Amino acid sequence: xxxxxxxxxxxxxxxxxxxxxxxxxxxxxxxxxxxxxxxxxxxxxxxxxxxxxxxxxxxxxxxxxxxxxxxxxxxxxxxxxxxxxxxxxxxxxxxxxxxxxxxxxxxxxxxxxxxxxxxxxxxxxxxxxxxxxxxxxxxxxxxxxxxxxxxxxxxxxxxxxxxxxxxxxxxxxxxxxxxxxxxxxxxxxxxxxxxxxxxxxxxxxxxxxxxxxxxxxxxxxxxxxxxxxxxxxxxxxxxxxxxxxxxxxxxxxxxxxxxxxxxxxxxxxxxxxxxxxxxxxxxxxxxxxxxxxxxxxxxxxxxxxxxxxxxxxxxxxxxxxxxxxxxxxxxxxxxxxxxxxxxxxxxxxxxxxxxxxxxxxxxxxxxxxxxxxxxxxxxxxxxxxxxxxxxxxxxxxxxxxxxxxxxxxxxxxxxxxxxxxxxxxxxxxxxxxxxxxxxxxxxxxxxxxxxxxxxxxxxxxxxxxxxxxxxxxxxxxxxxxxxxxxxxxxxxxxxxxxxxxxxxxxxxxxxxxxxxxxxxxxxxxxxxxxxxxxxxxxxxxxxxxxxxxxxxxxxxxxxxxxxxxxxxxxxxxxxxxxxxxxxxxxxxxxxxxxxxxxxxxxxxxxxxxxxxxxxxxxxxxxxxxxxxxxxxxxxxxxxxxxxxxxxxxxxxxxxxxx
Numbered sequence: 071x072x073x074x075x076x077x078x079x080x081x082x083x084x085x086x087x088x089x090x091x092x093x094x095x096x097x098x099x100x101x102x103x104x105x106x107x108x109x110x111x112x113x114x115x116x117x118x119x120x121x122x123x124x125x126x127x128x129x130x131x132x133x134x135x136x137x138x139x140x141x142x143x144x145x146x147x148x149x150x151x152x153x154x155x156x157x158x159x160x161x162x163x164x165x166x167x168x169x170x171x172x173x174x175x176x177x178x179x180x181x182x183x184x185x186x187x188x189x190x191x192x193x194x195x196x197x198x199x200x201x202x203x204x205x206x207x208x209x210x211x212x213x214x215x216x217x218x219x220x221x222x223x224x225x226x227x228x229x230x231x232x233x234x235x236x237x238x239x240x241x242x243x244x245x246x247x248x249x250x251x252x253x254x255x256x257x258x259x260x261x262x263x264x265x266x267x268x269x270x271x272x273x274x275x276x277x278x279x280x281x282x283x284x285x286x287x288x289x290x291x292x293x294x295x296x297x298x299x300x301x302x303x304x305x306x307x308x309x310x311x312x313x314x315x316x317x318x319x320x321x322x323x324x325x326x327x328x329x330x331x332x333x334x335x336x337x338x339x340x341x342x343x344x345x346x347x348x349x350x351x352x353x354x355x356x357x358x359x360x361x362x363x364x365x366x367x368x369x370x371x372x373x374x375x376x377x378x379x380x381x382x383x384x385x386x387x388x389x390x391x392x393x394x395x396x397x398x399x400x401x402x403x404x405x406x407x408x409x410x411x412x413x414x415x416x417x418x419x420x421x422x423x424x425x426x427x428x429x430x431x432x433x434x435x436x437x438x439x440x441x442x443x444x445x446x447x448x449x450x451x452x453x454x455x456x457x458x459x460x461x462x463x464x465x466x467x468x469x470x471x472x473x474x475x476x477x478x479x480x481x482x483x484x485x486x487x488x489x490x491x492x493x494x495x496x497x498x499x500x501x502x503x504x505x506x507x508x509x510x511x512x513x514x515x516x517x518x519x520x521x522x523x524x525x526x527x528x529x530x531x532x533x534x535x536x537x538x539x540x541x542x543x544x545x546x547x548x549x550x551x552x553x554x555x556x557x558x559x560x561x562x563x564x565x566x567x568x569x570x571x572x573x574x575x576x577x578x579x580x581x582x583x584x585x586x587x588x589x590x591x592x593x594x595x596x597x598x599x600x601x602x603x604x605x606x607x608x609x610x611x612x613x614x615x616x617x618x619x620x621x622x623x624x625x626x627x628x629x630x631x632x633x634x635x636x637x638x639x640x641x642x643x644x645x646x647x648x649x650x651x652x653x654x655x656x657x658x659x660x661x662x663x664x665x666x667x668x669x670x671x672x673x674x675x676x677x678x679x680x681x682x683x684x685x686x687x688x689x690x691x692x693x694x695x696x697x698x699x700x701x702x703x704x705x706x707x708x709x710x711x712x713x714x715x716x717x718x719x720x721x722x723x724x725x726x727x728x
Contacts, residue, residue: 120250120251121272123246123273124139124247124273124275124276125246126139126277126278128238129281130288131280131320132284132622134215136214136215136283137238138212139210140209140212141209142187142207143193143205144205145187145194145203146185146204147185147202148181149180149181149183150181153202161200162200164196165193165196166187215285218285220334221236221323221324221336221337222237223238224237224238224239225335226238235444237496240444241497241500244276245279247274248273250273251271252271276503278502279500280497280499281497282313282316282496282498282511286617287321287617288322288323290616290617291321293685294309294612297683299327303597307325307594308323308325308338308339308590308591309324310322310339310476311590312480314587315486316511317483318494318495319496320587324336324337326342338475339474340443340445340446340474341446343477344472344474344559344592345469346472346557347602348467348541348557349556350466350471350478350557351409351467351468354418354421355414356520357429357430358402358417359520359528360520363421364402367401370416370417372398372413374397375392375397376391377389379459381458381459381460390411403531407539407540407541409535409556414463415463415467418466419462426454426466432491434477434516435451439480439493440494442496449473450471450472475592476494480492485529486525486529486588487525487585488525489522489525490515492516493516495514529579532579533551533582535556541556541601541602541607542576542603544608547614548693551581551583552580553579553580556575556601556602556603556606557606561594571595574592574596574606576589576591576602576606577589578590578591578607586629591610592606593606612685616689616692620698621698673716674694674716675694675716676696676711676715676717677694678714680713682706683705687706687709691723694719695719696721696722698725708726709726
């Protein structure tokens with residue numbers, strides 16, 4: 071009997087030990103490793119997902135979208151979850167634009183149907199309420215206005231929602247929203263399904279940025295620059311248009327070619343300084359007037375448009391020449407009007423190097439403007455102790471100094487703004503996702519560059535440049551006054567200057583007596599005609615004519631109207647005598663633009679403009695005295711009234727393009 075008893079005892083011991091091992095393991099799993107296995111189970115059944123936030127939009131000053139983020143969707147369908155497979159299949163096929171037989175075949179043969187798309191929010195709207203349809207959204211950046219102002223807007227990093235250049239980079243923190251967080255549940259097959267109760271944090275969209283850019287002026291500037299590049303076979307160019315009283319940049323266009331190929335998205339108006347040539351003569355003149363080194367009637371002698379200067383104690387000389395051989399005594403005003411290098415070199419000797427340097431620094435040269443744009447250069451303005459015996463004369467002519475187009479425009483804006491230098495800006499407003507204005511730009515004065523009296527005198531000098539005998543005589547507007555200064559600089563390549571290669575420029579103030587715009591045009595390496603008065607100045611005139619004829623423009627036309635009772639033939643915006651002060655006369659609104667050469671109710675023929683560019687069409691109609699409304703882009707196809715029809719001067723002509 072002992073042996074069976076021993077066997078039973080052994081079996082009981084073994085079973086007891088086995089049960090003890092099970093209990094120990096169970097305790098270990100529950101008490102020691104419970105957290106680990108619980109986490110693995112949760113991970114197998116749940117997926118934590120970061121919900122991307124919509125990036126804020128970028129708009130022009132009037133709300134025209136320039137860069138916006140749109141949501142796109144991928145569609146996943148679990149056929150076993152559909153309540154009405156045939157009916158739901160029809161809705162899916164219709165919404166996604168897919169063949170119904172193909173969709174039904176997928177739904178009947180597959181456990182999970184994935185349509186990657188991507189599909190727009192409008193397309194997937196009918197699918198939102200269908201049980202078994204799962205939507206996976208993603209964001210994509212788009213430019214509704216095409217390449218308009220692309221150099222200003224910039225770009226995003228590849229495969230990233232972070233800014234890489236331009237405003238996208240400069241205001242990345244403003245445009246970037248706050249991501250949300252959700253937990254997606256999975257079934258035993260690993261398929262995901264949404265649970266509203268599992269949304270832990272809603273994504274917060276980024277803020278919207280409204281630029282100071284005016285889309286209408288921007289398009290005019292870019293189109294004009296493209297035509298100038300073709301007409302003059304130029305290697306590049308820049309156009310800057312800004313409001314002198316606020317510092318708001320209204321249009322910024324740039325083009326640059328490398329080895330004959332156009333390089334896209336180059337913001338050269340901020341990053342590529344150039345020697346401004348004669349457009350910088352005005353700032354030496356400002357220093358002379360501010361320090362009263364020139365009195366009314368003061369003149370310097372010019373002989374045959376040449377001056378031989380001794381530049382060091384060893385007797386080395388440099389010869390300064392004028393493009394136009396001038397003889398006689400020349401005043402400072404005349405030196406600006408005819409752009410005399412010799413006269414400006416002689417006048418500059420009345421300033422010390424430090425005084426001339428300080429005058430240029432007062433206008434902002436040699437330091438960044440402070441605009442909200444990455445990689446803005448400060449230009450080149452050497453300290454006076456690094457100047458040689460020729461530097462004062464050279465700088466007075468616009469050499470040995472480098473400025474960006476925006477710096478030059480900002481400096482001219484201070485003259486238009488009665489001597490106050492403002493910080494230029496690209497940002498007009500920043501708004502919350504709900505539309506609340508969180509930031510609105512206010513003019514930011516930097517310093518007083520010159521007194522109001524000096525600024526007025528300088529504007530008079532600039533006005534004379536467009537009068538008969540001035541270097542920009544061909545840029546005059548028929549009905550409005552314009553002030554400006556031409557510039558033509560021989561380009562420096564390496565350590566020397568290359569004859570035959572030029573930078574042509576024109577800086578303008580419009581209108582001359584009540585400034586609303588400052589325009590700077592720069593053309594690199596123009597072929598054939600190379601003077602600023604032959605290239606950049608006429609281009610400025612064409613842009614202003616087109617802006618005046620546009621349906622919507624940053625130009626305040628009410629400020630351009632002619633006062634009632636004004637002397638016949640005196641154009642709006644033209645200088646008027648101010649020797650007596652009288653109560654302001656009542657102002658009347660007139661249709662703009664109106665040619666002063668034609669009576670108010672005259673009828674004339676509509677010219678044929680079909681087949682040409684919109685700008686040429688607008689100019690032709692403007693010269694006849696018509697107002698212009700433009701519809702479309704590209705080549706002009708027709709006008710209403712049609713070419714050859716008779717219409718009243720001042721009436722509206724609609725231009726239809728492709």
